[in-house]
Amino acid sequence: MPIKIAPSILSADFCDLPNLIGLLEKGKADDLHLDIMDGHFVPNITFGPPVVRSIRKITKFPLDAHLMVENPEFFFDDFAAAGARSITVHAEACRHLHRVVQTIKKTGLRAGVALNPATPLQVLDFLLADLDLVLVMTVNPGWGGQEFISGMLHKIRELREMLIRSGSQADLQVDGGINRDNVKAVVEAGANHLVIGSALLREENPVAALHEYRLAAKA
Numbered sequence: 589m590p591i592k593i594a595p596s597i598l599s600a601d602f603c604d605l606p607n608l609i610g611l612l613e614k615g616k617a618d619d620l621h622l623d624i625m626d627g628h629f630v631p632n633i634t635f636g637p638p639v640v641r642s643i644r645k646i647t648k649f650p651l652d653a654h655l656m657v658e659n660p661e662f663f664f665d666d667f668a669a670a671g672a673r674s675i676t677v678h679a680e681a682c683r684h685l686h687r688v689v690q691t692i693k694k695t696g697l698r699a700g701v702a703l704n705p706a707t708p709l710q711v712l713d714f715l716l717a718d719l720d721l722v723l724v725m726t727v728n729p730g731w732g733g734q735e736f737i738s739g740m741l742h743k744i745r746e747l748r749e750m751l752i753r754s755g756s757q758a759d760l761q762v763d764g765g766i767n768r769d770n771v772k773a774v775v776e777a778g779a780n781h782l783v784i785g786s787a788l789l790r791e792e793n794p795v796a797a798l799h800e801y802r803l804a805a806k807a
């Protein structure tokens with residue numbers, strides 16, 4: 589499976605976004621990961637559909653909205669209208685996860701489910717066939733710049749086996765603490781869609797860094 593790199597702009601200077609997004613385009617990132625936090629599901633707040641609409645105007649990147657919010661279904665239409673291509677909800681935030689996933693799909697978007705580090709993969713047992721993306725959180729959600737939880741490598745491996753067994757083509761996305769030191773290990777474990785936030789934004793030359801991440805992932 590080809591490796592996709594999704595820079596997270598969570599730790600960016602938002603006044604400098606056009607410049608940053610230009611660099612990410614030059615570095616041939618695959619899509620943009622947008623972290624939406626509501627101050628309830630996670631103890632932090634970020635931004636909502638109006639900002640996504642502004643980002644939509646300045647780039648052709650597919651926009652991947654990672655909703656770390658309660659009642660995510662309240663917002664699907666707004667994110668779709670703002671130009672998101674995919675929506676990922678947290679299993680822990682959805683009492684009726686199956687229904688929520690069908691609602692994302694009815695909205696015409698790609699559907700993803702994210703799992704916090706302590707959430708077992710079994711919540712996906714009766715859902716995998718409906719998903720375009722499964723996101724294994726490799727930190728507890730809430731902030732950029734946290735340390736990768738190495739125990740998640742095992743979870744990534746198990747999920748890759750589940751996807752193969754079920755014949756699913758869903759992306760296996762990892763998010764949190766991905767950096768030059770662990771990128772090879774997460775890919776070897778089975779991830780094919782890498783969210784990279786602060787480690788990439790810290791780079792002096794993000795264009796070259798994107799290229800190097802891709803090489804490291806293939807090595």
Ligand code: DX5
Nearest residue numbers: 729730732733764765785786
């Ligand atoms: C964490 C977010 C991540 C975060 C990743 O709650 O979901 O997308 O921005 O940033 P880094 O790569 O800095 O952990």
Ligand code: ZN
Nearest residue numbers: 621623654763
């Ligand atoms: Zn995220």
